[in-house]
Amino acid sequence: MKDELSVFGLEGKVAVVTGAGAGIGEACARIFAQAGAAVMVSDINLEACERIAADLNEQGFQARAMRLDVTSEADWAELKTVLQAWKNRWDVLLNNAGIYIGGMLENNTSAQVSKINQINIESVFLGTRAAAESMKLGSTFGHGGSIINLSSIAGLIGVPGHSIYGATKGAVRSLTKHSAVEFAKFGYGVRVNSLHPGLIETAMGDQALQDFVDIGVVANVDEAAALLKSAMIPMGRLGNVKDIANAALYLASDASSYVTGIELTVDGGFCAA
Amino acid sequence: MSLETKVALVTGAGVGIGEATCRGLAAAGALVVVSDIDQVAGNRVADDLNKGGYQAVFMRLDVCDEAQWREVVADIVARFGSLHILINNAGIANICGVEDETLAGWRKTNTINSDAVFLGTREAIRVMKESGGSIVNVSSIEGIVGDPMLPAYNASKGAVRAFTKSVALYCADKGYPIRVNSMHPGYVATPLVSGALSRLSDSDAEAFTQRVLASIPMGRMAEATEIAKGIVFLASDDASYMTGSELIMDGGYTAR
Numbered sequence: 278m279k280d281e282l283s284v285f286g287l288e289g290k291v292a293v294v295t296g297a298g299a300g301i302g303e304a305c306a307r308i309f310a311q312a313g314a315a316v317m318v319s320d321i322n323l324e325a326c327e328r329i330a331a332d333l334n335e336q337g338f339q340a341r342a343m344r345l346d347v348t349s350e351a352d353w354a355e356l357k358t359v360l361q362a363w364k365n366r367w368d369v370l371l372n373n374a375g376i377y378i379g380g381m382l383e384n385n386t387s388a389q390v391s392k393i394n395q396i397n398i399e400s401v402f403l404g405t406r407a408a409a410e411s412m413k414l415g416s417t418f419g420h421g422g423s424i425i426n427l428s429s430i431a432g433l434i435g436v437p438g439h440s441i442y443g444a445t446k447g448a449v450r451s452l453t454k455h456s457a458v459e460f461a462k463f464g465y466g467v468r469v470n471s472l473h474p475g476l477i478e479t480a481m482g483d484q485a486l487q488d489f490v491d492i493g494v495v496a497n498v499d500e501a502a503a504l505l506k507s508a509m510i511p512m513g514r515l516g517n518v519k520d521i522a523n524a525a526l527y528l529a530s531d532a533s534s535y536v537t538g539i540e541l542t543v544d545g546g547f548c549a550a
Numbered sequence: 551m552s553l554e555t556k557v558a559l560v561t562g563a564g565v566g567i568g569e570a571t572c573r574g575l576a577a578a579g580a581l582v583v584v585s586d587i588d589q590v591a592g593n594r595v596a597d598d599l600n601k602g603g604y605q606a607v608f609m610r611l612d613v614c615d616e617a618q619w620r621e622v623v624a625d626i627v628a629r630f631g632s633l634h635i636l637i638n639n640a641g642i643a644n645i646c647g648v649e650d651e652t653l654a655g656w657r658k659t660n661t662i663n664s665d666a667v668f669l670g671t672r673e674a675i676r677v678m679k680e681s682g683g684s685i686v687n688v689s690s691i692e693g694i695v696g697d698p699m700l701p702a703y704n705a706s707k708g709a710v711r712a713f714t715k716s717v718a719l720y721c722a723d724k725g726y727p728i729r730v731n732s733m734h735p736g737y738v739a740t741p742l743v744s745g746a747l748s749r750l751s752d753s754d755a756e757a758f759t760q761r762v763l764a765s766i767p768m769g770r771m772a773e774a775t776e777i778a779k780g781i782v783f784l785a786s787d788d789a790s791y792m793t794g795s796e797l798i799m800d801g802g803y804t805a806r
Binding site for chain 1: 551715718719722723725736767768769772773776777779780782783787788789790791792793794795796797798799800801802804805806
């Protein structure tokens with residue numbers, strides 16, 4: 278019966294994490310490696326990837342670093358070549374890379390919208406396409422797989438200062454469902470799900486808090502955090518990267534074998550209210 | 551993923567998702583209280599777990615009986631010190647159109663599927679508010695979307711979904727270290743589904759099955775063990791920042 282637990286792991290699998298140089302991406306790369314996966318630690322910041330991969334290797338886990346600009350089709354093609362040479366496998370893709378641009382909607386510019394759409398949405402399209410081509414039964418690697426797209430609770434609800442960011446996360450939510458249903462209907466053996474963190478203690482979380490100050494909702498960042506904890510997050514704390522990484526591991530592993538097209542909200546109860 | 555030192559209570563644990571959940575929780579190291587109204591089925595699961603070297607005990611529980619809830623939880627605390635995990639799983643389903651549903655049938659479904667979740671959750675909170683815990687209420691995709699032939703079941707599972715959010719917020723507001731989440735399986739190959747189908751004529755059962763399968767992008771029903779794994783995840787500290795959330799496991803049914 279111990280076998281029933283092994284499905285929560287990633288033994289023998291190859292996982293790619295984008296935006297893995299910091300924050301949630303780094304935590305996911307580490308937990309995936311600890312769960313037994315060979316992890317491609319990818320980010321536009323190669324130095325960060327190399328540091329994290331080296332650290333994981335030193336601890337006896339399997340990891341490799343790669344510079345990946347998620348908006349570059351050529352980089353995604355290169356990733357497939359590298360994976361083929363490395364393990365000749367690809368089982369898990371965590372589309373995590375993304376940016377935050379806040380501000381009042383009236384002050385947002387078309388240039389900002391184009392930029393955030395490219396990095397937060399188009400990248401997920403490119404990554405999902407590359408992964409599906411590689412993972413689907415009967416293809417290059419052909420083992421099936423699991424794709425996890427980082428959305429946000431801002432892809433589910435409205436938040437002041439979050440219009441253009443939230444719109445990208447709503448798009449990720451929707452792209453997830455369409456690709457999940459398509460891949461399932463056509464027997465790809467590839468599951469696709471979206472993960473919706475609440476406010477997490479990361480550099481991006483700090484940016485969001487600062488934005489509440491900039492648009493005049495609160496006087497300072499401390500007040501923003503205090504208000505969130507006391508009035509908006511039922512559990513009374515911001516999330517941490519491990520909270521999210523453990524949920525990502527569940528979606529990545531075979532423990533979620535019948536789960537596709539869902540939204541997994543990990544927000545301390547924020548959206549339940 | 552470890553539930554060592556945790557005490558878990560599963561209702562409707564004699565068959566199907568409940569049984570599979572007991573096995574999953576036990577494999578993760580929990581001491582499992584297998585409860586069911588059916589003594590034979592429940593004892594079989596507990597005995598089987600004990601033979602496999604796991605810690606399990608059977609306690610008979612009619613989930614609709616307020617007094618029995620009190621006795622069972624008191625008994626668990628007396629024997630094992632505390633209760634950390636409650637899986638409100640017991641449930642029934644009846645396939646029929648709303649025009650053919652009787653008030654007695656409506657009440658039976660809602661009593662077992664919804665009232666019982668209230669009784670169990672209330673009893674568990676009384677214990678867990680000190681020691682901490684995780685409550686998983688087994689709702690259904692039928693608590694999120696409708697089915698023309700499941701009026702009472704739809705209503706009861708929708709109630710579980712909303713009740714879960716209410717209790718999650720209540721516990722958080724009170725500062726109780728208790729997480730409460732709902733689990734929404736799609737169609738699963740279990741006695742609940744086969745039992746409901748067996749009460750239909752062969753042609754109606756076939757039509758219902760074909761309609762369901764055509765609605766599942768993955769093209770198959772789930773195995774009970776697949777659902778159990780999601781429940782074990784929610785029960786564990788891996789779901790540390792999840793409360794008032796819904797975990798759907800439906801092969802893509804509600805994503806359509």
